Amino acid sequence: xxxxxxxxxxxxxxxxxxxxxxxxxxxxxxxxxxxxxxxxxxxxxxxxxxxxxxxxxxxxxxxxxxxxxxxxxxxxxxxxxxxxxxxxxxxxxxxxxxxxxxxxxxxxxxxxxxxxxxxxxxxxxxxxxxxxxxxxxxxxxxxxxxxxxxxxxxxxxxxxxxxxxxxxxxx
Numbered sequence: 001x002x003x004x005x006x007x008x009x010x011x012x013x014x015x016x017x018x019x020x021x022x023x024x025x026x027x028x029x030x031x032x033x034x035x036x037x038x039x040x041x042x043x044x045x046x047x048x049x050x051x052x053x054x055x056x057x058x059x060x061x062x063x064x065x066x067x068x069x070x071x072x073x074x075x076x077x078x079x080x081x082x083x084x085x086x087x088x089x090x091x092x093x094x095x096x097x098x099x100x101x102x103x104x105x106x107x108x109x110x111x112x113x114x115x116x117x118x119x120x121x122x123x124x125x126x127x128x129x130x131x132x133x134x135x136x137x138x139x140x141x142x143x144x145x146x147x148x149x150x151x152x153x154x155x156x157x158x159x160x161x162x163x164x165x166x167x168x169x170x171x
Contacts, residue, residue: 006155014155017148018074021067021070021071021074021148022071024063024067025064025067025068025071028060028063028064028067029064031060032057032060032061032064035050035053035056035057035060036057038050038053039053039054039057052130052131055129055130056130059129059130059138062138062141063141066141066142066144066145067141067145069145069149070145070148070149070152073148073149073152073153074152076156084096090163091163091164091165091166092164094160094161094163094164095160095161095164097160098157098160098161098163098164101153101156101157101160102153102157104149104153105150105153105154105157108146108147108149108150108153109146109147109150111146112142112143112146112147112150113143115139115142115143115146116143118139118142119136119139119140119142119143120136122134122135122136122139123135123136
């Protein structure tokens with residue numbers, strides 16, 4: 001979604017969030033690959049392994065998947081069904097896409113709320129993911145990820161509503 005029609009402060013905030021997302025995604029993916037490679041080498045050649053690495057890899061897969069989903073929603077490269085909208089003219093297409101954006105926004109907000117409740121119950125249980133890392137900290141990506149995706153769809157929704165109303169050029 002273009003940031004040219006947004007207030008400068010919001011456009012700057014979006015750029016900072018985008019940079020942070022990309023940095024986290026690259027860092028965690030690199031850590032995941034490096035840790036997996038180290039585990040393979042240590043197990044095959046030295047008959048040993050890194051304590052907690054398997055649990056950490058599972059956690060990294062979750063975080064990388066959510067960060068990837070956030071990035072996909074940012075770029076509009078997520079999985080979506082556009083069977084009808086594909087053949088509609090500009091303003092009508094924007095209206096239909098705005099409705100699907102709104103639906104996705106509502107679903108993501110509900111998922112964020114339920115993930116927050118899930119995380120709260122994990123916090124109350126006091127369970128540990130591995131080492132001294134509480135499960136609720138490991139699950140933090142769930143409500144955070146769904147909330148960021150919801151924010152992106154909120155921005156997309158406003159953009160497509162403006163297109164449907166003719167206040168922005170249709171794509």
